[in-house]
Amino acid sequence: MSNQGDEDNKGHPQDAGVYSNAQAIGEGDFSLTRRELIKAGAATAATAAVSAKATAAFAGETPVTPAPEILPLRLKVNGEVRQLAVDTRTTLLDALRENLQLTGTKKGCDHGQCGACTVIVDGRRINACLTLAVMHQDAEVTTIEGLGTPDNLHPMQAAFVKHDGYQCGYCTPGQICSSVAVLKEIEAGIPSHVTLDLVSPPQMTADEIRERMSGNICRCGAYSNILAAIEEVAGGKKS
Amino acid sequence: MKAFTYERAATPADAAASAKQHPGAKFIAGGTNLLDLMKLEIETPVHLIDVNGLALDKIEPTAEGGLRIGALVRNTDLAADERVRRDYAVLSRALLAGASGQLRNRATTAGNLLQRTRCPYFYDTNQPCNKRLPGSGCAALGGYSRQLAVVGASDACIATHPSDMAVAMRLLDAVVETVNPDGSERHIPVADFYRAPGNTPHLETVLAPGEFITAVTLPPPLGGTHIYRKVRDRASYAFALVSVAAVVQPDGTGRVALGGVAHKPWRMEEADAQLVHGAQAVYDRLFADAQPTPENEFKLTLAKRTLASVLTEARA
Numbered sequence: 399m400s401n402q403g404d405e406d407n408k409g410h411p412q413d414a415g416v417y418s419n420a421q422a423i424g425e426g427d428f429s430l431t432r433r434e435l436i437k438a439g440a441a442t443a444a445t446a447a448v449s450a451k452a453t454a455a456f457a458g459e460t461p462v463t464p465a466p467e468i469l470p471l472r473l474k475v476n477g478e479v480r481q482l483a484v485d486t487r488t489t490l491l492d493a494l495r496e497n498l499q500l501t502g503t504k505k506g507c508d509h510g511q512c513g514a515c516t517v518i519v520d521g522r523r524i525n526a527c528l529t530l531a532v533m534h535q536d537a538e539v540t541t542i543e544g545l546g547t548p549d550n551l552h553p554m555q556a557a558f559v560k561h562d563g564y565q566c567g568y569c570t571p572g573q574i575c576s577s578v579a580v581l582k583e584i585e586a587g588i589p590s591h592v593t594l595d596l597v598s599p600p601q602m603t604a605d606e607i608r609e610r611m612s613g614n615i616c617r618c619g620a621y622s623n624i625l626a627a628i629e630e631v632a633g634g635k636k637s
Numbered sequence: 638m639k640a641f642t643y644e645r646a647a648t649p650a651d652a653a654a655s656a657k658q659h660p661g662a663k664f665i666a667g668g669t670n671l672l673d674l675m676k677l678e679i680e681t682p683v684h685l686i687d688v689n690g691l692a693l694d695k696i697e698p699t700a701e702g703g704l705r706i707g708a709l710v711r712n713t714d715l716a717a718d719e720r721v722r723r724d725y726a727v728l729s730r731a732l733l734a735g736a737s738g739q740l741r742n743r744a745t746t747a748g749n750l751l752q753r754t755r756c757p758y759f760y761d762t763n764q765p766c767n768k769r770l771p772g773s774g775c776a777a778l779g780g781y782s783r784q785l786a787v788v789g790a791s792d793a794c795i796a797t798h799p800s801d802m803a804v805a806m807r808l809l810d811a812v813v814e815t816v817n818p819d820g821s822e823r824h825i826p827v828a829d830f831y832r833a834p835g836n837t838p839h840l841e842t843v844l845a846p847g848e849f850i851t852a853v854t855l856p857p858p859l860g861g862t863h864i865y866r867k868v869r870d871r872a873s874y875a876f877a878l879v880s881v882a883a884v885v886q887p888d889g890t891g892r893v894a895l896g897g898v899a900h901k902p903w904r905m906e907e908a909d910a911q912l913v914h915g916a917q918a919v920y921d922r923l924f925a926d927a928q929p930t931p932e933n934e935f936k937l938t939l940a941k942r943t944l945a946s947v948l949t950e951a952r953a
Contacts, residue, residue: 466640486643596722612873613737
C-alpha cells in the first residue's frame with residue numbers, strides 16, 4: 399500500500415501539495431478562524447494553479463486562466479426579445495433555465511448524450527447544453543414553453559398526452575421539441591441513416607421517426623408511446 | 638469549466654491571426670465536442686474565437702468538377718446536399734451514420750475532422766493519458782481497450798479517431814484548405830492530415846498553431862457503387878466498432894477505407910489494388926501490421942467480415 403502511495407505522490411505532485419495543506423489545517427488546533435481557513439484554501443488553490451501551469455507549459459499552451467468575462471446578449475426566446483448579461487461559460491441551456499427561468503427545458507446529462515435539453519434554434523433542433531449562449535446573439539429560440547400552453551397545447555403535446563408518451567416526464571420537453579423538428583426535417587427532404595434511396599425524398603415511416611429520435615433517450619422506456627404520438631401528428635400532416 | 642475570454646472573428650485570416658496572438662486559444666464552431674471536453678476540463682482554452690459568423694457555409698462546384706465544402710457547413714446540410722447525395726453518396730451515408738440529428742445540426746465539416754478521441758481514459762482525468770497529459774502514460778494499454786485501435790497505434794497511445802465523416806473524406810481523396818496567421822494558405826490532403834501517435838499522441842494533425850481550416854474540397858465524382866457500413870453496439874447514435882467506406886466500380890476495382898480501427902481513417906492504396914482479388918486480400922494488406930489487444934482482437938474478424946459483406950453488396 400505504501401509503495402502505491404509513493405508512486406501516487408511522484409505522479410501527482412499537486413496532490414502532495416493538497417495533502418500537506420490539509421495536514422497543516424489538521425495539526426494541533428482545530429479552532430481555525432475563518433480567515434485562516436480561507437488562507438489555507440488559497441494556498442491549496444495556488445498549488446493547484448502552479449501544477450496546472452507546469453502541465454500547460456509542457457503541452458506548449460499558455461497557462462493563465464483569465465477572470466470570468468460577462469458579456470451582453472440578446473436572444474429572441476419564444477417570440478420575445480430578451481436582454482441578458484452572461485458569463486461566457488454559460489451554455490444556452492443554463493441561460494434559458496437560470497437567467498430566463500424557462501425551466502421547461504431540462505438538464506439531463508449536460509454532455510449532449512440524452513437530448514433532454516433539445517430546443518429549436520433558428521428553426522433547427524439542437525442540444526442546448528453543448529452550445530454557449532454567447533454564440534447565439536439575436537438567435538430565435540423556441541423552447542417547450544413556446545410551443546404551446548396548458549390551455550392551448552401544440553398538436554405534438556396533445557398527442558403525447560393522448561398516447562401517454564412518457565412516464566416520469568423529465569425527457570418529455572426534449573422529446574417534444576425534437577419530434578416537432580423531426581417532422582419538419584422529413585418534410586424538408588433531409589435524409590437519415592435508414593433512408594434507403596438517398597436521391598428521393600425520405601418517407602414518413604416509423605423507421606425514419608425512430609432513427610431520427612435516437613438522440614432523445616427515455617429512461618422510462620416510453621418509446622412505443624412516443625412513436626405513436628409522433629406518428630399521429632405525422633399522419634395528420636400527410637392528409 | 639475554466640473561464641475564457643471570447644471574441645467573434647470577422648474573417649478567416651483574422652481568426653488565424655487572433656489564435657496566434659492568444660496562445661492557448663481555440664476556435665469554436667459547432668462546439669459539440671469542444672464544450673463537452675471543456676466541461677470536463679480536458680480542454681482548457683483561455684480564449685475562444687467564435688467562427689460561426691464567417692461566410693464559410695457554402696458548398697460550391699470547383700473548376701475541376703468537384704465540390705468545395707465550406708468549413709462551417711453543418712453535417713446535416715452536407716449530408717442533405719443534392720450533389721453530395723447523388724455523386725458522393727458514401728459521404729452522405731457516413732455523416733448520417735454519425736451522432737444524432739441535434740448534433741449534426743450544429744457539428745461542422747472542419748470541426749468533425751478535428752474531433753477528439755472517445756477513448757475512456759482520455760475522458761477520465763483521474764487516469765494517465767499521453768494524449769491528454771503528455772508523458773503521463775497510457776492507461777488504455779492495460780485497461781479497457783475494446784473500443785480502441787488495432788492498427789497504427791503506438792506504445793504511447795491506442796486511441797481511435799471517432800469520425801465517420803473523415804473516413805469518407807479519406808476515401809474520396811478530399812483536401813483540407815487552410816489559412817495561416819500570416820495569411821498564407823495551404824492545401825493538405827486528408828491522407829496527410831493526421832499524425833501517427835508515435836511518442837506524441839497529443840499532436841493529432843499537421844496543422845500549425847493558429848492554422849485555420851476554411852474548406853474541404855472533393856475531387857470530381859468517382860461514379861461506382863457507394864457504401865458506408867457502420868458496425869456498432871446499437872443501431873443508432875453510437876461510435877463505430879468498425880466501419881467500412883467503399884466505392885466499387887462495375888469492373889470490381891475501387892477503394893476502401895475503415896473507421897474505428899486506428900488513430901485516423903485507415904486506407905492504403907496498395908490494399909485498394911487488391912480489391913479485384915477479394916476481401917481477404919484487401920484485409921491482409923490493411924492489417925498486416927495489426928497489434929490488437931486481447932480485448933479488441935475481435936475487431937480484426939469484424940473488419941474482415943464487414944469488408945467481405947460490403948464487397949458482396951457492392952457487386953450484387
